[in-house]
Amino acid sequence: xxxxxxxxxxxxxxxxxxxxxxxxxxxxxxxxxxxxxxxxxxxxxxxxxxxxxxxxxxxxxxxxxxxxxxxxxxxxxxxxxxxxxxxxxxxxxxxxxxxxxxxxxxxxxxxxxxxxxxxxxxxxxxxxxxxxxxxxxxxxxxxxxxxxxxxxxxxxxxxxxxxxxxxxxxxxxxxxxxxxxxxxxxxxxxxxxxxxxxxxxxxxxxxxxxxxxxxxxxxxxxxxxxxxxxxxxxxxxxxxxxxxxxxxxxxxxxxxxxxxxxxxxxxxxxxxxxxxxxxxxxxxxxx
Amino acid sequence: xxxxxxxxxxxxxxxxxxxxxxxxxxxxxxxxxxxxxxxxxxxxxxxxxxxxxxxxxxxxxxxxxxxxxxxxxxxxxxxxxxxxxxxxxxxxxxxxxxxxxxxxxxxxxxxxxxxxxxxxxxxxxxxxxxxxxxxxxxxxxxxxxxxxxxxxxxxxxxxxxxxxxxxxxxxxxxxxxxxxxxxxxxxxxxxxxxxxxxxxxxxxxxxxxxxxxxxxxxxxxxxxxxxxxxxxxxxxxxxxxxxxxxxxxxxxxxxxxxxxxxxxxxxxxxxxxxxxxxxxxxxxxxxxxxxxxxxxxxxxxxxxxxxxxxxxxxxxxxxxxxxxxxxxxxxxxxxxxxxxxxxxxxxxxxxxxxxxx
Ligand SMILES: Cc1cc2nc3c(=O)[nH]c(=O)nc-3n(C[C@H](O)[C@H](O)[C@H](O)COP(=O)(O)OP(=O)(O)OC[C@H]3O[C@@H](n4cnc5c(N)ncnc54)[C@H](O)[C@@H]3O)c2cc1C
Ligand SMILES: Nc1ncnc2c1ncn2[C@@H]1O[C@H](COP(=O)(O)O)[C@@H](O)[C@H]1O
Numbered sequence: 001x002x003x004x005x006x007x008x009x010x011x012x013x014x015x016x017x018x019x020x021x022x023x024x025x026x027x028x029x030x031x032x033x034x035x036x037x038x039x040x041x042x043x044x045x046x047x048x049x050x051x052x053x054x055x056x057x058x059x060x061x062x063x064x065x066x067x068x069x070x071x072x073x074x075x076x077x078x079x080x081x082x083x084x085x086x087x088x089x090x091x092x093x094x095x096x097x098x099x100x101x102x103x104x105x106x107x108x109x110x111x112x113x114x115x116x117x118x119x120x121x122x123x124x125x126x127x128x129x130x131x132x133x134x135x136x137x138x139x140x141x142x143x144x145x146x147x148x149x150x151x152x153x154x155x156x157x158x159x160x161x162x163x164x165x166x167x168x169x170x171x172x173x174x175x176x177x178x179x180x181x182x183x184x185x186x187x188x189x190x191x192x193x194x195x196x197x198x199x200x201x202x203x204x205x206x207x208x209x210x211x212x213x214x215x216x217x218x219x220x221x222x223x224x225x226x227x228x229x230x231x232x233x234x235x236x237x238x239x240x241x242x243x244x245x246x247x248x249x250x251x252x253x254x255x256x257x258x259x260x261x262x263x264x265x266x267x268x269x270x271x272x273x274x275x276x277x278x279x280x281x282x283x284x285x286x287x
Numbered sequence: 288x289x290x291x292x293x294x295x296x297x298x299x300x301x302x303x304x305x306x307x308x309x310x311x312x313x314x315x316x317x318x319x320x321x322x323x324x325x326x327x328x329x330x331x332x333x334x335x336x337x338x339x340x341x342x343x344x345x346x347x348x349x350x351x352x353x354x355x356x357x358x359x360x361x362x363x364x365x366x367x368x369x370x371x372x373x374x375x376x377x378x379x380x381x382x383x384x385x386x387x388x389x390x391x392x393x394x395x396x397x398x399x400x401x402x403x404x405x406x407x408x409x410x411x412x413x414x415x416x417x418x419x420x421x422x423x424x425x426x427x428x429x430x431x432x433x434x435x436x437x438x439x440x441x442x443x444x445x446x447x448x449x450x451x452x453x454x455x456x457x458x459x460x461x462x463x464x465x466x467x468x469x470x471x472x473x474x475x476x477x478x479x480x481x482x483x484x485x486x487x488x489x490x491x492x493x494x495x496x497x498x499x500x501x502x503x504x505x506x507x508x509x510x511x512x513x514x515x516x517x518x519x520x521x522x523x524x525x526x527x528x529x530x531x532x533x534x535x536x537x538x539x540x541x542x543x544x545x546x547x548x549x550x551x552x553x554x555x556x557x558x559x560x561x562x563x564x565x566x567x568x569x570x571x572x573x574x575x576x577x578x579x580x581x582x583x584x585x586x587x588x589x590x591x592x593x594x595x596x597x598x599x600x601x602x603x604x605x606x607x608x609x610x611x612x613x614x615x616x617x618x619x620x621x622x623x624x625x626x627x628x629x630x631x632x633x634x635x636x637x638x639x640x641x642x643x644x
Binding site for chain 1: 299304360362363366388389390392393395396397399400401403404405406407408409418420423424425428437442447448449450451452453455456492495496497498499500501502503504515516538539540541542543549550553559566567573574583594595597598603608609610611612613614615616617621622625626629630633634638
């Protein structure tokens with residue numbers, strides 16, 4: 001392959017861990033302080049896509065994982081390194097609190113521009129997850145794409161890269177589409193893409209080594225910057241920079257705990273419980 | 288003076304998507320509250336019939352971008368006609384609505400970022416109402432806003448509903464889930480309304496993405512939205528032959544059909560009209576029996592309003608058990624035949640009773 005070297009970025013976010021019960025209030029809301037934290041499951045697909053894309057570029061292609069979040073979010077950057085990312089960058093600043101998608105996309109865009117500058121050239125590819133499990137909007141990716149004037153492929157299920165172009169298969173209403181887009185491109189990866197593979201031995205070793213090394217050494221691979229470093233205007237970030245607010249919330253039914261589970265018995269017993277316990281079934285049984 | 292309420296129409300093959308009509312129906316109510324017009328932005332090629340359709344659904348003015356480059360949805364081309372047109376208005380629309388489809392979710396955030404305005408995703412309720420902003424560091428935001436767009440959406444795994452608003456900047460934008468609002472009553476014939484032809488000044492950079500092929504499953508006569516009982520299958524069926532078993536179970540019920548997850552539609556085990564979910568149909572049957580379906584979010588949004596959900600899955604941690612009413616943990620190849628058995632024998636004994644009576 002005579003492909004050029006690719007500068008690949010993947011945007012990942014740390015979200016509350018909803019799989020475990022910790023931090024989930026009885027009414028189904030999340031206590032963010034108590035809840036465990038995890039890599040947004042949708043971003044795991046994006047990370048795999050970024051690592052796959054690296055193999056499609058020249059030998060000096062590299063993957064940089066980028067996140068915006070509070071200091072503990074550094075964990076997911078280490079995780080990205082363990083899986084084979086080459087570099088990481090984190091934007092962390094108190095003034096980012098309560099950012100909506102527009103403010104988030106602005107701040108992440110400034111962060112990416114910072115990275116492009118450090119690197120001496122703009123990126124070729126930015127991968128995003130489809131959506132986050134806490135924000136759950138699927139907006140941040142396309143908003144960044146608009147700001148950077150990249151081409152955009154959403155709901156991507158498969159792709160290949162050659163000659164400064166990405167060929168992709170994407171989900172559309174009622175079907176799929178094959179498209180060809182010029183680089184630079186921002187791609188959001190569908191959760192029907194390949195699952196994230198296991199950590200690499202080299203990656204795991206590498207992370208162990210840098211965690212033991214000096215602060216300066218760590219900063220080479222896990223760089224943390226604030227708003228000033230990436231020249232982000234304070235008024236366009238956080239609450240001030242967010243055009244929307246949540247004015248009110250209501251409970252709507254509890255998630256989980258409501259399902260009557262039938263298990264651990266013989267199949268006829270399990271089925272019997274449901275068939276007997278659900279009189280409505282009979283209303284529709286054919287006579 | 289507030290601007291209008293605008294719906295951006297979605298089309299496939301020059302036909303208006305159902306979600307657009309739903310939005311026009313709901314948009315009309317918002318426009319009435321604002322004392323404003325309901326307008327519709329129609330984008331595509333050969334859209335004359337579509338224009339009539341949106342007018343019959345209530346649009347009082349139409350902006351039409353009709354160009355061969357717009358025949359199929361393309362992010363950069365569609366974005367271009369919207370931002371060029373709205374960008375020259377001195378009073379932007381008050382409210383701008385799009386469907387929360389794969390298309391709307393691709394386009395709306397680009398438009399929102401261009402205008403640096405707010406966008407609520409996946410809205411399930413809309414209204415117009417007042418809001419007073421009394422605290423916050425940014426003093427320019429303080430004030431009383433009599434007419435804000437209220438867009439409410441589920442959040443945190445759907446156990447909370449949040450009202451989101453952003454009265455500081457128009458257009459106030461939202462994408463709306465298909466299937467949550469009813470279709471409006473359609474007028475028999477379209478009244479005369481103003482149709483504004485929108486300029487299509489594409490730039491070189493708009494051509495950076497090319498569609499090579501579109502594979503769309505054709506609709507057939509199957510309409511799964513009208514059934515009382517849906518027996519739905521997923522990847523847990525293991526192979527296309529499993530559909531037969533679903534048919535046998537469905538045959539036990541009146542007015543029943545087979546539903547499917549996207550995964551098995553993609554695998555061609557069954558046709559697209561059977562697909563339930565975000566990119567399939569939204570259904571609300573009396574009984575939904577999910578067999579070997581994990582319960583991914585995109586499936587769930589299409590069936591969670593069913594009256595009774597029975598899930599059969601061999602994995603006790605499958606997400607579907609977090610919102611089903613009855614969960615049977617087991618192999619569907621054992622559970623379904625037993626279910627058919629029990630339903631049949633129950634029916635037979637009841638028939639006997641009927642005869643004896
Ligand atoms: C943009 C977009 C739109 C989408 N739209 C839709 C949509 O409209 N509809 C939709 O359904 N999906 C949609 N999807 C896909 C969705 O995310 C899931 O991938 C899909 O719903 C999973 O299908 P499944 O449950 O059949 O398969 P899987 O997730 O593979 O689940 C199979 C389940 O079967 C169980 N199982 C296996 N063997 C057995 C057995 N013998 N007995 C009992 N249980 C068994 C397993 O435990 C598992 O839970 C969309 C995805 C994207 C990205
Ligand atoms: N704080 C963040 N840091 C890094 N990436 C993010 C952040 N928020 C959102 N993203 C990216 O944008 C995608 C969509 O997020 P959302 O719009 O919140 O649903 C995610 O899957 C991530 O790839």
